[in-house]
Amino acid sequence: MVKTPYCDKKSGLKKGTWTPEEDWKLIAHVNAHGHKNWRQLPKLAGLARCGKSCRLRWVNYLRPGIKRGNYTHEEEETIIKLRTSLGNRWSVIASHLPGRSDNEIKNHWHAHLKKRFQHDEASTPKLHLSTVESIQENNYSVEVDPSPFQNSSPATYDASPSSHHTSMSDFSSMITEPASASSDGNLVIDGFADFTEENTDPISAYSWEELYEISYFSGEFLAPFVTEPQSFCPVYDVWGLL
DNA sequence: AAATGTCCCAACCGCAATTCA
DNA sequence: ATGAATTGCGGTTGGGACATT
Numbered sequence: 001m002v003k004t005p006y007c008d009k010k011s012g013l014k015k016g017t018w019t020p021e022e023d024w025k026l027i028a029h030v031n032a033h034g035h036k037n038w039r040q041l042p043k044l045a046g047l048a049r050c051g052k053s054c055r056l057r058w059v060n061y062l063r064p065g066i067k068r069g070n071y072t073h074e075e076e077e078t079i080i081k082l083r084t085s086l087g088n089r090w091s092v093i094a095s096h097l098p099g100r101s102d103n104e105i106k107n108h109w110h111a112h113l114k115k116r117f118q119h120d121e122a123s124t125p126k127l128h129l130s131t132v133e134s135i136q137e138n139n140y141s142v143e144v145d146p147s148p149f150q151n152s153s154p155a156t157y158d159a160s161p162s163s164h165h166t167s168m169s170d171f172s173s174m175i176t177e178p179a180s181a182s183s184d185g186n187l188v189i190d191g192f193a194d195f196t197e198e199n200t201d202p203i204s205a206y207s208w209e210e211l212y213e214i215s216y217f218s219g220e221f222l223a224p225f226v227t228e229p230q231s232f233c234p235v236y237d238v239w240g241l242l
Numbered sequence: 243a244a245a246t247g248t249c250c251c252a253a254c255c256g257c258a259a260t261t262c263a
Numbered sequence: 264a265t266g267a268a269t270t271g272c273g274g275t276t277g278g279g280a281c282a283t284t
Binding site: 015016017018052053056057060061103104107108110111112 | 249250251252253254255
Binding site: 103 | 268269273278
């Protein structure tokens, strides 16, 4: 069977990091029309991206309720347990961690948890997995039992975010550019024209609450879709905790 | 201060599964 | 029933940020 490529490499579509303008276009379109057809979406939304790229961006970073960084101990233990039980079925694992995407969990596993898991395995000849073993393939309801890992010494559990760019506390310092304070105290971005290749700070660098206050969000651009921040801000709840 | 190495995240790619006509 | 179109998944990689020399 010959398939039409989901992403046509010869079409000259943009690749690489998403700009705030692209994010906003995608959010506005999905909020207004949903995402019934990812293939058609970029065209309808005015994005020079392939549908696959749009879907990935939405699922991993822009959809409502998504959480970023700062994994709790419980979340990490759940990932380790489920991965031991299910293997690299990241989408299934992600389904047990509300707000986490499979991609982010996969990255977190390779960056942090794999080492810790290997260390635990080395220090504990036979991992106690009674809870995990009780998980049935057709019933992913999981009761998280932290007991098998409670013996992990604090020294082996690295709860501190090792990467600055995903640390929530750091985002507040990242909003200084390109946003700036206007005379009335609101954050202002001069215009989409400013979001060039040289100025591609991802939208995740901003607080959604702050973005809502940016003139574009309260103006005509998203006015038809936005009534209050919580109605569409993907990580609003997280930012609200700051 | 500059060069080099390492880490880690965002995004891409290929392919399998599913849906649709 | 068939094949095209679309979606979803997991592996992989490019490149920026940070650490080390």
